[in-house]
Amino acid sequence: xxxxxxxxxxxxxxxxxxxxxxxxxxxxxxxxxxxxxxxTQTQVIKVTFEGRRAxxxxxxxxxxxxxxxxxxEIVLSLGAINTPKVLMHSGIGDQSTLRSLGIPxxxxxxxxxxxxxxxxxxxxxWEHPEFPPPRNNAAExxxxxxxxxxLATPDLQTCQGEIPIPSIETAAQFAPPxxxxxxxxxxxxxxxxxxxxxxxPDPDDPMRIEPNLLSxxxxxxxxxxxxxLCREIGNSQALRSFARREVMPGNLxxxxxxxxxxxxxxxxxxxxxxxxxxxxxxxxxxGELRVYGLNSLRIADASIMPRxxxxxxxxxxxxxxxxxxxxxxxxxxx
Numbered sequence: 001x002x003x004x005x006x007x008x009x010x011x012x013x014x015x016x017x018x019x020x021x022x023x024x025x026x027x028x029x030x031x032x033x034x035x036x037x038x039x040t041q042t043q044v045i046k047v048t049f050e051g052r053r054a055x056x057x058x059x060x061x062x063x064x065x066x067x068x069x070x071x072x073e074i075v076l077s078l079g080a081i082n083t084p085k086v087l088m089h090s091g092i093g094d095q096s097t098l099r100s101l102g103i104p105x106x107x108x109x110x111x112x113x114x115x116x117x118x119x120x121x122x123x124x125x126w127e128h129p130e131f132p133p134p135r136n137n138a139a140e141x142x143x144x145x146x147x148x149x150x151l152a153t154p155d156l157q158t159c160q161g162e163i164p165i166p167s168i169e170t171a172a173q174f175a176p177p178x179x180x181x182x183x184x185x186x187x188x189x190x191x192x193x194x195x196x197x198x199x200x201p202d203p204d205d206p207m208r209i210e211p212n213l214l215s216x217x218x219x220x221x222x223x224x225x226x227x228x229l230c231r232e233i234g235n236s237q238a239l240r241s242f243a244r245r246e247v248m249p250g251n252l253x254x255x256x257x258x259x260x261x262x263x264x265x266x267x268x269x270x271x272x273x274x275x276x277x278x279x280x281x282x283x284x285x286x287g288e289l290r291v292y293g294l295n296s297l298r299i300a301d302a303s304i305m306p307r308x309x310x311x312x313x314x315x316x317x318x319x320x321x322x323x324x325x326x327x328x329x330x331x332x333x334x
Contacts, residue, residue: 001188001311005154007143013314014137022318044082045203046090047074047297049106054297060203072332073296075289075324080271080303081196084113085207087275087284088198092291101201107293111282112275116194117308119157119268120213121184122223122261123165124230125247126239131179134162144188144311147225153310155189156226166248169263174248181242183234185226186268188310191216196274213265223261270313272302288327289320300324 013020030036045058048067056069076083087093091106093113098105139161144154164171164180194212199205214220227249233239235246249260275284275291285291289298300320302313309316 001144005144053295077301080274083303084274113196115273117273119270121186122264125180126243129244147222157186157188183230187222272305272308275303277304
């Protein structure tokens, strides 16, 4: 995925025919440890401070508010949407925006919630002549490819799925049959950038998400190349016995194909970048995941990525978590 590209069986975490979460793999085996407490059905509201030092978190559980103190450090790992949400409710973000919402400013960091990135996918569908039940992950093959041969690394990824994966708009337009299969054309080196921001001062107010997917013209060009490549493969002689007909997009051209791509765009659920690591004015954490201007607060999730990974984000997030653990062990001589 960071090299010349190619095709392979998907490398996914499956045990006993079910996807296994990182929590199940890393945390669940140690749930009986006395120094580990897992609270379910609990919402983190904000981080509390004494001056510049993070001292705890405020939570809501079963309708009751309470606070948990931190003797050493706090590590936020809430993802690219909820991590900036908690930061902003804690007074960390763009000071003018926070003040307009009546949130006291603890640290002015204008990059919080900015630099939003995601992988966008467009479902290209074929009707299967039979109706084989989905197996394993329901998607077993992927390829990474370049929209232009001059690129240093692939900018396209497609997952072949054994189920139909249309958007709401394309499902309404094309009415794909249930026994369809998909080649999900993905743009994995996006130049488009979006943002997430608060809709109000109350923690229960929903986040506003402006993903701006395909807003950069180069991303549209890449998406066009990927859809055409998917159609070429899906309609090839090698797959003829699996395709009764091409359901969508069909032989669309020009503006019609561009409209299909915009209507068909869905998320790969690889949101990232909203509390990025770096040294410029919009950076939120340093090279050791520490939030700039504050003590005892780190972030360890996809929000710290300066750019989204070329491939899926789960393995990269595991690496971020493991590196964070190493940093904490060194810092506290654990």
